[in-house]
Amino acid sequence: MYLTKRLLLLLLPLFLLAGCNRQEAAAPAGQLPAVTATPVSGDTILQGSSGDATTFLPVLASDSASSEVNELVYNGLVRYDKNLQYQGELAESWEISPDNLVITFHLRKGVKWHDGAPFTAEDVLFTYQTYIDPQVPTAYAENYRQVDKVEILDPLTLRVSYKKPLAQALISWGVSIMPKHLLAGQVLTKSPLASAPVGTGPYRFVEWKRGEKIVLAANPDYFEGRPHIDRVVFRIIPDESTMFLELKAGGIDMMGLTPLQYARQTESPEFIKAFGKYRYPAFAYTYLGYNLNRPLFQDKRVRQALAHAIDKREIIDGVLLGLGQEATGPYKPGTWPHNPTVRRYDYDPAKARELLAAAGWKDSDGDGIVDQNGQPFAFTIVTNQGNDQRSKAGEIIQRRFREVGVDVKLRVVEWASFLKEFINPGKFDATILGWTVPIDPDGYNVWHSSKTRPGELNFIGFRNAEVDTLLEQGRRTLDQGARKKAYDRLQEILADEQPYTFLYVPDALPVVAARFHGIEPAPAGISHNFIRWHVPKSEQKYLQ
Amino acid sequence: MPIYLAKRLLMMVPLLLGITLISFVVMHLAPGEPTDLQTQLNPEVSIELKERLRAQYDLDLPLYIQYGRWLGRLARLDFGDSFAQDRRPVATKIAERLPVTILINCLSIAVILAIAIPLGILSAIRRHSLFDRGTTLFVFIGFATPSFWLALLLMDTFGVRLGLFPIAGLKSLGFDYLSWWRQLLDLAHHLVLPVFVSAFGGLAGFSRYMRANMLEVVRQDYILTARAKGLPERTVIGKHALRNALLPVITILGLSVPGLIGGSVIFETIFAIPGMGKLFYDGVMMRDYPLIMGILVMGAVLTLVGNLIADVGYALADPRIRKA
Numbered sequence: 001m002y003l004t005k006r007l008l009l010l011l012l013p014l015f016l017l018a019g020c021n022r023q024e025a026a027a028p029a030g031q032l033p034a035v036t037a038t039p040v041s042g043d044t045i046l047q048g049s050s051g052d053a054t055t056f057l058p059v060l061a062s063d064s065a066s067s068e069v070n071e072l073v074y075n076g077l078v079r080y081d082k083n084l085q086y087q088g089e090l091a092e093s094w095e096i097s098p099d100n101l102v103i104t105f106h107l108r109k110g111v112k113w114h115d116g117a118p119f120t121a122e123d124v125l126f127t128y129q130t131y132i133d134p135q136v137p138t139a140y141a142e143n144y145r146q147v148d149k150v151e152i153l154d155p156l157t158l159r160v161s162y163k164k165p166l167a168q169a170l171i172s173w174g175v176s177i178m179p180k181h182l183l184a185g186q187v188l189t190k191s192p193l194a195s196a197p198v199g200t201g202p203y204r205f206v207e208w209k210r211g212e213k214i215v216l217a218a219n220p221d222y223f224e225g226r227p228h229i230d231r232v233v234f235r236i237i238p239d240e241s242t243m244f245l246e247l248k249a250g251g252i253d254m255m256g257l258t259p260l261q262y263a264r265q266t267e268s269p270e271f272i273k274a275f276g277k278y279r280y281p282a283f284a285y286t287y288l289g290y291n292l293n294r295p296l297f298q299d300k301r302v303r304q305a306l307a308h309a310i311d312k313r314e315i316i317d318g319v320l321l322g323l324g325q326e327a328t329g330p331y332k333p334g335t336w337p338h339n340p341t342v343r344r345y346d347y348d349p350a351k352a353r354e355l356l357a358a359a360g361w362k363d364s365d366g367d368g369i370v371d372q373n374g375q376p377f378a379f380t381i382v383t384n385q386g387n388d389q390r391s392k393a394g395e396i397i398q399r400r401f402r403e404v405g406v407d408v409k410l411r412v413v414e415w416a417s418f419l420k421e422f423i424n425p426g427k428f429d430a431t432i433l434g435w436t437v438p439i440d441p442d443g444y445n446v447w448h449s450s451k452t453r454p455g456e457l458n459f460i461g462f463r464n465a466e467v468d469t470l471l472e473q474g475r476r477t478l479d480q481g482a483r484k485k486a487y488d489r490l491q492e493i494l495a496d497e498q499p500y501t502f503l504y505v506p507d508a509l510p511v512v513a514a515r516f517h518g519i520e521p522a523p524a525g526i527s528h529n530f531i532r533w534h535v536p537k538s539e540q541k542y543l544q
Numbered sequence: 545m546p547i548y549l550a551k552r553l554l555m556m557v558p559l560l561l562g563i564t565l566i567s568f569v570v571m572h573l574a575p576g577e578p579t580d581l582q583t584q585l586n587p588e589v590s591i592e593l594k595e596r597l598r599a600q601y602d603l604d605l606p607l608y609i610q611y612g613r614w615l616g617r618l619a620r621l622d623f624g625d626s627f628a629q630d631r632r633p634v635a636t637k638i639a640e641r642l643p644v645t646i647l648i649n650c651l652s653i654a655v656i657l658a659i660a661i662p663l664g665i666l667s668a669i670r671r672h673s674l675f676d677r678g679t680t681l682f683v684f685i686g687f688a689t690p691s692f693w694l695a696l697l698l699m700d701t702f703g704v705r706l707g708l709f710p711i712a713g714l715k716s717l718g719f720d721y722l723s724w725w726r727q728l729l730d731l732a733h734h735l736v737l738p739v740f741v742s743a744f745g746g747l748a749g750f751s752r753y754m755r756a757n758m759l760e761v762v763r764q765d766y767i768l769t770a771r772a773k774g775l776p777e778r779t780v781i782g783k784h785a786l787r788n789a790l791l792p793v794i795t796i797l798g799l800s801v802p803g804l805i806g807g808s809v810i811f812e813t814i815f816a817i818p819g820m821g822k823l824f825y826d827g828v829m830m831r832d833y834p835l836i837m838g839i840l841v842m843g844a845v846l847t848l849v850g851n852l853i854a855d856v857g858y859a860l861a862d863p864r865i866r867k868a
Contacts, residue, residue, distance in 0.1 A: 046717075052818075054629040061629060137600050139583055142590055189631040210640055211818020212713060233717065237816040241696050242712045249704045249711055416576025416831065455591060542717070 039518060039534030041218070044231040044542040048243040048255035052211050052236045056197035057188065058176035059130050059138045065234070069214055072232060072530075073114075074176030074199035077105055077124065082522035082529065084335060084439055086170060090119065090177060090200065100165035100478045105173070107156040111223050113179050114204045120155040124173075126180035136188055143172040167475045167483060168440050202227045202531045211236055228518075228534035231542070247275075250541075253513040262509045263321040275511050276519065278526050281334065282508040285327040286390065286434040287500040288381070288397065293461040294429055296379055303498035305355035307345035309404045310397055314347070316504050319392045323509060327502035329491040330435070330443055334523060336480065337441035339488040342495035352404045363405050370405035378407040379429035384418045390432045393503060397432075424455045432503075441487050444471045447494075462499040515539040548859060556848050563844045564618070564837065568611050571836055577603055578627035578831045601627055614837065623838035628830060634838040637823065644714065645807045645819040648738060653800070655743040656750050661793070663747070664754020669781060671759065679751065687748035695741045695814045702737065710734050712816035738815045742808070753796065757789040764788075798854050802846040 053066040058074055061067055077091040088094070091105040111119040130136055131144040146169075148161045162169055179198055183191055197205050202224070203216035214234040218227045235252055237243040244261055246252045248271070257266065257277070266277060288310070290297040297303060312326040331338040353370075356362075361370040361377050369376040381397070383390040394410045401408045413422065422428040435446070445451050448471050449463040467490060474486040494500070510526055512519060518533045519526050535541075579597045598604050602613065617624050623634035663683070667676040703711035710716070714734045719727060761767065762785055770780045807821030820839070827835040 044717075055631075063629070066629075134596060135600075137597055139593070139597075141593060194630060211822070212715065212816075213717075235713065235816075236818075237712050238813040238822065239692075239712075239816070242699065242814055242816060245696070245699045245704055246711050249707065251711055415829075416574070416580060419580065420575035453591065455594065 039228050039532070040537050041226065041228050041534070042230055042537070042543075043515070043535040043540040044233055045229050045254060045513075045516065045533075046233045046235055046252045048237050048246065048252040049214075049234045050236075050238055050240065050243065053208065053214060053234075055194045056205070056208075057191065057194050058178060059127075059136060059140070059188070060194070062139055065236075069205075069216065069234065070176050070197065070199075071201075072203040072216055073197045073201045073205055074178070075201050076174035076176055077107070078170060078174050080171070080174070080439055080524060082520070082524045084523050089174070090124075091173070094170070096170070096478060100169075101162050103160045103169060103173075104153075105158045105160070107158065108223060109156060111200050112221055113181075113200055114198045114219060115179075115182070117179065117181050119177075119179075119200050121152045121158040122155070123177050123180045124158050125150055125152055126184060127175065127178045130178065130183070130188065131175070140175075143168055165476050165478060167478055168442055169478070171440055203232055206231075222531070224531065227531035229516075229531075247511065250513075253516070255511060257509040257511050259319075259321045259323045259506075259509065262323060262511075266511070274514055276514050276516075278510045278512070278519075278521055279323065279507050280521060280523075280525065281325060281332055281505050283332055283437040283439070284434055285330065285332075285437060285505045286393065286432065286503045287327070288430060288432050288503060289460045289500045290430050290498075291426060291428055291460055292463075292499060293426060294379075296377070296429065299359045300497060301355045301359040302361070303501070304345065305352040305359070305404070306401065306406070307498050307501045308348045308352040308355065309400050309406070310345075310501060310503070311347035311400060312503055314400075315393050315396050318396055319389045320504065320506055324504045324506040327505045329494055329502055330437065330446070330500075331441060331487070331491070332437050332505060335439070336484060337487045339491040342491050344495075345498075345501070347400075349400075349404050356404065356406075361405075368402075368405060369407045376407060377405065378409075380409040380411055381430045381432060382411045382413055382418065382422050382428045383432040385412050385414045387434075389506075390434070394432050423459050426454065426459060426461065441483065442471075442475045443487075443490070444475050447471060447490070460499055462497075464493060464497065467493055515541065549856065552852055552855065556852070559848060560841075560844060564615070564841060565611065567837060567840045567844075568614070569607070571831075571833060572607055572610075574831070576831050578833060579603070580831065614834070618841065623841075624834040626827075626835045627832045628827075628835070634834050637835060638820070638838060638842065641807075641818060641820050641823045642805060644817060645821070646804055648735070648742060648817070648819065649804045649807075651735065651739045652742040652746065653797075653804075655739060656746045657797075659743070660747050660750035661754050661790075664751040665758055665781065665786065665789075667751070668755045668758035668762070683748040683751050686744040686746075689745065691741050691745055691808070692810050692814050694744065695737070695811070698737050698741065709737050711737075712814075714817060738811070738817060741815075742811060750793065750796075753793055754789065757792055758785060761785045761789045795854070798857075799850065801850045802843055805842060805846060 049065050051065045053069055054063055055061050055066060056070060058070050061070055075090045077089060078086055079089045081087040090108055092108045093106045095104045107121060113119055128144055128150050131138060131141050146162060146166050148163045151159045153159055182193060182198055195208055202219055202222045204219045206215040206217050208214045216232040218230050220226045237246060243255055247255055290303055316322060316324045328342050328344060356370055360372050363370050381394050383394055391412050398408045398410055445457045447458060447462060447467055449468050451458040452461050470486045470490045474483050477483060515535045516533050520529055522528055578601060583594045602610055625631050626634050626637055663679050667679050670676050699711045702709045716730050719730055722730060767780060767785055770784045805820055807819035809821040809825040812819045812822040824839050
């Protein structure tokens, strides 16, 4: 739920965060003739990871490589299922009080930590205390600081109370629960669990060769049944071309493809026989954001004109090779908060010129650039280095803007300087950036007018009283219908106001070796039933 | 001599201090801070939390106090703990990466010498021959080829199409279950492509030096004398000329000692080898100050020591320098 620095890195790891449904899967659908009667255990899956993990303490881990491992080693109380609905994990069930202020969790019986110790409500309380401990350098304390108190009613029952209703309250307990008996009374950052995690999840930690690989083994006592694949090995291969060559040579079984690899380099019959390619919209979007504190962008008609001047389809075809879809708002198409009926801005240069003229921008001196009071319409788009898709999109936009008489420069800046010098102090005209889309639709931090201080996320300075109210409503009720109403209206306003021109939602393009069966693409991606993936005996590649 | 040595050693102290001070200041001048990666544009982080995190890393203190504290730790030979999320000691992190980097650098220098020296000699002897022109072309192609491109080409050919060599990494999956000699074989198998790629680019420099030195030497009077004595050409070149021509090469070799601990980011990234280059690069990207300083100090010390050894060597050979 942080900003994507490089969309290319936005591969599978993040989608694992989207929740893993590990319930009993039906017979593997979509696998044509090779439907096997009963899945057998065995084999190893080698996953490519572009970065090494940093720490396996869930409270400190903020990178995708560490989170990906933690997702298999740890459990939360709740999670999102394959259709992005709440589902119990370590919690068997829960009740929410009518005033939405108290959640009572009933924990699963008989769950054991990987070292054999029993899992109890004490562990949950300890995890909560760790998150709010001021001595713990975590970036994820905010949701837990809103908790009023956590009480243990009995070893398997827990009551959490809030002062104000919080829409994200339930899913915030999807956080990885950490073992109290191994961590209590220690300096957290020095704990051995940072490099050798002990959880309750489907896989047990085996070893971590830094910079080389991370090995996990199936947990035979997992409460939802033993995973079929014996071992998971994350191979750390920083370069995407090398990773792709390793994939073709059989050195890894699973990775995320780039649009170029998906569209142009994986079409051979041998590749299609050896691998299954998947494609579904990613939880992310890329946008062109206008700095609304600049006089240039204060007129809504100007922003609408610019939206009409951009051909989104062209950007998707050019930058993503068609592997994406047009974005119209901040939510992922096909998920419940998404409103498909908002105003759309078709590519229409004539309309764009018309709107600019209405706002007082006309080409009075005949130099091809529209002007007002002798000032030409010129500005700079900044974006960060290391993301080719963004700078390419910028070049395409630059050309289209020129056609309607707007002179645009493009500046690409290294990430840290980009934030410190341009975004945080608000010293930019417009920027091309991307957000990952959280499954929970709360957009308070990005759109609320109180979040416009330097370093906060509403860095474009968007202030709209109705939006503020809608955001307040949306995060303070747990009723999905009421929330949908608020967020639908929010999307209408955003589409009309165009503080961002939403550009595209890229596709996630995972590829998995064909010997793995039981993969079911769903709204949550493909990893939701990972523990039910299996390899028929005759196709197994690695013994042990 | 002892006085000269003492003087030189004493001079190294302010020099090292100056290097660390400049590195420290320049590093902090770069925009961005270690906590940024965690907190910037993260919707769950409040401004108060950012301040608290900064305080935990001492980043809220004035720069000279931060430098003083760092220097105090360094005096006790403590590089401090990394600012990365794992908070491990910098010394441990460096120690993990150093052996691989040194191994590859040593191997590649050995390969370079083994190829470049004979190449240089032969092209000098047969100056302007087809062989000379051919090798010149060859080594300059090596010099001009981007290593990442060559690496990918070789991986695709030998790894994917022919299946002769592993593509990335240094060990097979089942490395730990192999007997020691199989482990050695496995490692060697994985090292072929990386060492070849890193050596290929270095051939040009050394072979050109060797060729130039050789040309210089064969013009000397003592070679003429050797030939006049009626010695076979083989002895003249192999014994009399070669020894003298090698001297400058050895000097260059001595100066490349600090380079042994440095790695190339591009190279290590392509081959997925966890070495010093990647460690340093990631450290810079994350603004991991203690790690950056640790590696810089090591490099500085090695350079200073390397220079000292070279100078002492000269001093031993040349009495005039000792008195100066």
